[in-house]
Structures are given as C-alpha cells and as structure tokens.
Amino acid sequence: MATLKEKRTCGQRCQDFGHFVWNSDDGTFMGRTPEKWVYISSYYVAFYVVMTGLFALSIYVLMYTVDPYYPVYQDRLKSPGVMVWPDMYNDEVLEITYNMSDKHSWMKMSSCLQHFLEPYNDTKQSHCNYYNCTSGKYFFQPKFDAPKHTKWSCPFYQSTLGNCSGIEDSTFGYTTAQPCVIIKMNRIINFLPNNGTGMAPYVNCTVLEGQENVRGHVYYPENGTMDLSYFPYYGNLAQPTYVNPLVAVKFDLINQRHAKIQCRVMANNIAYQNIYEPYEGKVDFHLTALS
Template sequence: MTKEEQKPGEGKEGKTRWTDCIYNPRTGEFIGRNASSWGLILLFYLVFYGFLAGFFCLTMWVMLLTLEDHVPKYNDRVPSPGLVIRPKSLDIVYNRSDPANYGQYIRHLDTFLQRYNDSEQASNELCLAGEFYDQDAEAQKKACQFRRSTLRICSGISDPNYGYSEGKPCILVKMNRIIGLKPQGEPYVNCTAKRDSPLSVQYFPAAARIDKMYFPYYGKKVHEKYVQPLVAVKLLLTKEDYNKEITVECRVEGSNLRNNDERDKFLGRVTFRVLVTQ
C-alpha cells in the first residue's frame, strides 16, 4: 500500500498534543504522574508537615513550662526607669486666650487622672511612707493609695483647666514601671529650664518626692490596681516668658537611678518644650 492509499486517520495515534502535558487520556497521567504516584507524594507531605507542626507545638509547650506567669524569665531592660510626661506631648504649644487651643491637653489630663480619683483610690492600701511595700509572699499584690487630691492645684479639681488658661500650665511627670525596682536614697524630680535665667516652678506633692512605698512593682497581672506615683510641675511663667519657646528638662535626683546616659535621652530624665502665646 502506497502513502497515497493510506486510510484517513491512520498514523495519527502516535502524535502527542500539548494538552497531554496536563492530562494524558491514554496513560491516565495528570501532570506526568498517575494516581498512585500522586497519592504517595501527598501522603509523604502530609506526614512530613504534620511532624513539623507537632514538633513546633512540642517545643512551644516545653518553653511555656519554663516561663513565669507574672515575671519575665529574662529581663534585658535597663535597671533604671525612663521619665515621661502628661499631657503626652513633648511640644506643648497653645494660646492661653483660646480654650479650644489648649483643650486637647485638658482632656488628656482628665482621662489620665481618672484612675487617681479619690473614690478609686479609697479601696487601695494606706501604706507607710518612706518604706518599701514588700509583698513577695502574697499571691495577689495590693496597691498603695495615690490620691488625685495630692496634686492640689494641678489635680484638676479646684482648677479644671490645670493652669493652662492663666498661662501657668501643669505638667505631670512619672517614671516608667520596672518590675522589682527598689531605688536607693530619696528620689525626687527636679525640673530646670535650659536658658540663662532660672524658671520658677511649683511641685506637688511637696519637694517633688517619689515615695518608696510605691516600690517594688510586681507586674500587671498580680498588681492590677497599681498606679505610678506622680509629680506635678506647675510652670510659673510670667509675661516675659510668653511668646518664647522654653526648653525644660526634668530629672530624677537623690537616688541611684541613672539620669545622665547620653545614649538614652529618656533614661531618668525627660526634655520637653513649652510655648505659650497670648
């Protein structure tokens, strides 16, 4: 039989179409593998990733068994706390004649001081001043009272504007919490202006002292009602101070807490700027 006499369709069975790369109907292969081959591969990866997931869960479980619920196992924090201020801004700029201009600072202080309300603090302990309040043997730690009224004219009780309307704003200074910290000496806050002439300030409580009875701190879970002691700093600005930017630095003095580390500008100190316009 010559080539011309071949029947139609003969010789086409050996031809391969491009769709056979995905599914070959003659061999039953899908992407080059039959059903049994695909089943073995899926079984292998199911067992492999199942083992990895189980091993990961096992290591996490063992690690969690070594951790304390309330105190970090490894504490790489600095041994001295940083200082922060409220209202939460390092640039306090406002016009004392415009209540809407300084309203944000008033609202921030009102919100922050809610936990310090005398009614809230009445359930806390009346602690012995000047003594550390050690509670190592107690499962649930108690908190010492720090009443809002202690801040007097900077408490927002007698003056709801915290002195901002008269151009003599109140700034609240507090230390960051460090579990187990027991500062030595008699820590207090000292604020100065970075300029040639001194800046008159008034502190509440008296002498800007941070009492030892608020230490040590035991952690958020067991020391739920704990509130950090505050020092209110009232900046007694005069007319000559208005319309001038004043840089103020507050430091923790009188103790072993560090306040002069040039690598950390907030370690034991805080610097902020104040600009009051009329």
C-alpha cells in the same frame, strides 16, 4: 540518521494523561498501585503526626518553664525613662505652648491632663487599690495574696497633686501664666530606686534657658517625692491595677513667659547622661505661655 519524532495531537496527549492517571492494564493510579498509595499515605500521616507532637511538646515545655510574671530576657533600659504631660511630643523637641486668651488652645492642654488623670480619680482608686500601704517603705510581696492570684497595688489619689490635681481648677492653670505639668517615671519590673537604700526618689526641675522668665515652681506632692511604697513593680499580670506615682509641678512664668526646663528623677541608680536615650532619667521641654 535519527528520524524526527512524530508530533502528537492534543487528543493523543489527553489520552496519554488519562492512561497515566488510571492504567487499567497494570491497575495503577498515577503510577502506583492502591497498596503502595496506602503505604506512602500512612508514612506521611505518621511523619506529620510525630512532627506536630514534637512541636506541641516543645511549646508546652517552653510555656511550663517560663515565668509568666517576669521576662527572662529584657532589652529595656536598666534606668527608667521619664515623661511629661501634656504630652506634646514631636520628632525634634518637646514644646508645651499655649495661648491664655484662646480657649481652644488652653482647653487642649487641660483636656489632655484630665484624660491622663482619669485612672487616678480618688473614687476609682479607693475601689480598685484599697490596700493600706505603709508610706516610706518598699512594698515587697513574695506571694500572690491579692484576689485572683495577683499582688496588691498602692493607691495614688488624684487629690495628692494639690493645686495641679484639676479638682479645684479644671484648667490646671492654663488660663494663666501658672501652668501645671505632670512628671511620670516609666515602669521597670523589680526596679528599686536608689538601689534599695531606703531613700525615696524625687523630681527636681531646673531652668536651662530663660531663667529670668520663671519666678519659681512648686511640687505636688511636697518636695516632688515618689513614695517607696510604689516599688518594686511586679508587672501588669501580677499588678493589673497598678498606677505610676506622679509628681506635678506648677510654674510661675513672667516677662517673656518662655523657658526651657529639665525635670530629672533623682536617685543614685537612675542614669540621665545617656546621649542615645534623651528621656532616660530626665525630660527636657520648652514651656511657653502666649497672651
């Protein structure tokens, strides 16, 4: 019959551990001689140096072969999205509702538009985008001819938006029943509207509900055109001063002063019927003026 193993005291256990850490009889430290510790340490140092070198080499090759100005793979929409300002977005519908007699209400709308148009200030644009672009033609730039290895960007002046520029009327019509909204098409690198046919895209707004409450609307620039000289867009790194072309629409609300409106960017290669992307190629919003 096997004898029971004698229970060791705490002092004996500490003594055994100390003997394991340094064994003076064999000259070993934690079970290995100093010579073996040198061998194993050298192996792991060499192993991690090689692994670090391979990782650094792979990153270098990746960064060397990737074009910093154009993504190799894109999961963005092939057709650009469209947005409207003032941007009163929520989870379900887009509602631009204001009270003409409530200063806080209409100031909220006008302040939003003023802030949005700050980069389009005529003076700022004349300083940062001073290239003389040719209107009505695509602005192809195969080389980086602009300063600091960039490409030129065409200016878009705030004054181009006429009565909706906020220059003469800082309220953008929100103290009356003739408010302005601004339509912007999102950027897609190397995208050519109308697929390079030479026809400029334009904004077309239609009243989906409440036709009797809208007497009419006016576009700025004329005909709601987005000039071809703003296309193609080459990316933020290549065109750091680029600004999107805009179209402002001034509505004349009457009767109940409420309508559901759809503004669509018209071009033969801009889709607008994707039920999974409600803002692709168009934007729907409710416009209401309270008194």
